[in-house]
Amino acid sequence: MFSFKTIQIKTLVLVFSVFALFLTIHAIYEFNKIKVRTFETLDKMNTTINTIVVEYTSAYVYNEDIVNLQKTVDAIKSDYVKSIYILDKNANIIVKSKKSTLGTTKHPKFDTLLNSKNSAIKNTKEYIVLNTFDILGVPIGYMILEADLQTYHNHIDEEIDKLIFDALFWIVTFFILSMLIAKSLSNPIQKIIDRLRLTGDSEVLEFPNQPQAEFRFLSLNIARTHNRLRLSNETLEAKVSEKTHELQELNRVLENKVREEVLKNQKKDKQMLQQSRLAQMGEMISMIAHQWRQPLGAISATASNIEMKIELESFDLNTKKGQNEQNKYFIKKLHEIGGFVQNLTVTIDDFRNFYKPNKASVEVSIEDVVTKSLNIIKASLENDNIKLIYEYNSKEKFKMYDSEMMQVILNIIKNAQDNFREKSLKDTASHNIENPQIKIMIERRKVDICDNGGGISEDIVDRIFDPYFSTKDEKNGTGLGLYMSKIIVEEHHNGKLNVINKEGGVCFEIELNESV
């Protein structure tokens, strides 16, 4: 509940609180006693006055001797008395102190007093007592005594002043006493603490002899423990130093081993990437062959057309008009051949870029990467009657290793193409796919490549990204394509590559991270 900075303050507060509690209880008790005592004084005064009045005025009351009654009542002098009334047996006032009254009026509180307990009204506001004059129980008159409560209050005030003065005296005395007790109790502990503060960890600790058995026991044990710890510490420091040295050595060896293993892994990854690319190269040659077939055929046809025109002398070279027409024809055909050659050049540039190792990331859109990939494989897909569907919804450019991403996209599309080919070779109604198609959807940094090739069996779907896992024959598959694709997307681009079977086919979902 409370926290104290030192044991001395705590002891001081506790001891003083106990004293203060007793003092408070005593003060309350005394205060009540003052009230009781003051009322007792009033009661005594009433008894005395009553005894005197009964003794000396009963006969006057009996005989209603007002003159003598007035004299006797007036003779009573007391600071506590406010008024004395003498009443006849019918409760009519016949005498009032310092004032003679004929027996015609009744005291206003007579009935209340007569019916109240002890025939009195006693409180801090009024003190009125009814006394009866009687002879053998036969009432002959009454006396009402009203006390002067101002004197009562003055008396209480005086008593309270005394009480406060006493309390202040005791508070100061108790505080000094509490301080002395607190100091006396905490001094031995303070001495032990001071010695502990002054003694360093490596120094021998000794305490002067303590007079009290408890502190003697405490100081001896602290000193023993400190000295034992000091010795243990010295041994421990040497051991820790030795072990630290051993650990540092072990750490160095481990770091070297880890570095070696990391380098080995990097080398292995590089080799596998290269292996995978080489495997793709063979497939690419076939793709390029398909890609080149159409422009080469067109160039050949154009050349044949030109040759035929020359052999058939289709243009009249003797006329200026014929010469101009031939020139126009040649220029047109040469432009066409230039266009076809340009097409061949783009294809070969994309192919060359694909094999150029990526040293740094470049800012490019996914659409560009997909387009370049399709430039290589599109003709091959068309040759197999595989329909390509595009849905490009983003031209956002961001940093990536473009040739690596081309490798991923080509690999997924090539796998789909191989699947269609395998199923068409089986040539059965159950396996043949009527309208083979590959759908490519780009949404911001996400590319979905889906086909309708029947999907991947649930038995193997969890293993398709494992290295050297392939469903193709040995000639067509190395088992590294999807493994490398996963490495490229997830490790080189901090992205995700997932596969799911969807709508009668398989979907590869590539999601690239914003920071490469």
Next chain:
Amino acid sequence: MKILLIISLAIVLSAFDTITAAKIFDKIFHGMISKEYIAVYSSNKIYREVILSATSLHLSDSCKDADIVLIDNLSEIPKECKDKILFSTSYLAFKKFDNAVGAFYWDRGHISIKFLKSRLDKHKIKLPNTFKKYMMKEKP
């Protein structure tokens, strides 16, 4: 002198309340004698009225038939009543007559009720405990 005393007593007696006095004598006499109605004889006119006002006291016409004879300073007691139980309303009469077992009188402001034990014993009167404070052992 006698006339003056009579006048002064008459003034004093006229001041006090007959009914209250009757109640007091009723209490005193019933403390002395255990009878429902006690026959009291008094030659004093005022006290005769007091006896008449009391509910359990009977005013006796002759001293001979009375249980108690109420006397005062001025009373003359008939010879045949000298052995009767006397009760006085005066200290002097209480002192004077040996048969006066008790007295009820006042001196200035004091009211006194006195009984003498030896005289009570002589008449075999036993007072209740509430009367003990009024008992005297010595003669007045």
